[in-house]
Amino acid sequence: MSYDVKMYRAILEERLNSKRFNHSLNVAESAKELSERWGYENTEKAYVTGLLHDICKNDSEQSQLEMVRKSSRAVNSIDLITPPLYHAIAGAWYVENKLGIRDDEILDAIRYHTEGRANMTLLDKIIFTADIISADRDFSDVSHYRELAKNDLEQTVLEYLAFSIEDVLGKKICLSTHSINAYNSQIMHTKKG
Numbered sequence: 001m002s003y004d005v006k007m008y009r010a011i012l013e014e015r016l017n018s019k020r021f022n023h024s025l026n027v028a029e030s031a032k033e034l035s036e037r038w039g040y041e042n043t044e045k046a047y048v049t050g051l052l053h054d055i056c057k058n059d060s061e062q063s064q065l066e067m068v069r070k071s072s073r074a075v076n077s078i079d080l081i082t083p084p085l086y087h088a089i090a091g092a093w094y095v096e097n098k099l100g101i102r103d104d105e106i107l108d109a110i111r112y113h114t115e116g117r118a119n120m121t122l123l124d125k126i127i128f129t130a131d132i133i134s135a136d137r138d139f140s141d142v143s144h145y146r147e148l149a150k151n152d153l154e155q156t157v158l159e160y161l162a163f164s165i166e167d168v169l170g171k172k173i174c175l176s177t178h179s180i181n182a183y184n185s186q187i188m189h190t191k192k193g
C-alpha cells in the first residue's frame, strides 16, 4: 500500500497544535531510523505510523472518549477511567475510520503506543520507543534512552515500561493492565534472548 504522506501531514497540521505537530514529525523520523536499525523492512509504514500516532492528542477529552467507546481494540475498565490513555485508542479509531487505513499492524501500534501490550510486535516496539526518544523530548534520562535504543530495543521497551509503571504507582492512579502485561511479557522475552 502506498501512503499519502503529504495529505496526512496537512491533516495533522490542522488537528494538532504546533508543538504536537512538530513532535509527530520527529516521532516519524525516529520510527524510520529505528526500523532501519532493527530490521523492520517497511520503513515507510513505520514513518506513517509514527506520524499519525498522536493524531487525536489535542481533541477534547469528550471527543476522545466518544471514539474510545466505539473502539474494538481491547478497551477495558481501567482504560475508560484514565483520560491520558484515551488519545492512543481514539487515534487508532480515527486512522481506521476517518483516514481509511485498515491495517491492524499500524492501528495496533497506535492503540498501544502509551500502554504497551503483551507480545508487542516489532512495529509496536518501534513506535513505543520512537515516542520516547524523538528529537523534541527533553526529560532527564532521554539521552540514556537514545543510546539504549541504538543497542538494545527490547531493553529500551522494558526499562521505559518499568519507569512509567513506577511513575503511575507514585501518583496513586490506576495502572493499565495492558502495561502490566507488556512488562511481564518483556521480562520473559528478554530472559529468553
Ligand SMILES: [Fe+2]
Binding pocket: 053, 054, 057, 087, 088, 113, 114
Ligand atoms: Fe501519545
Ligand SMILES: [Fe+2]
Binding pocket: 023, 027, 053, 054, 131
Ligand atoms: Fe507521542
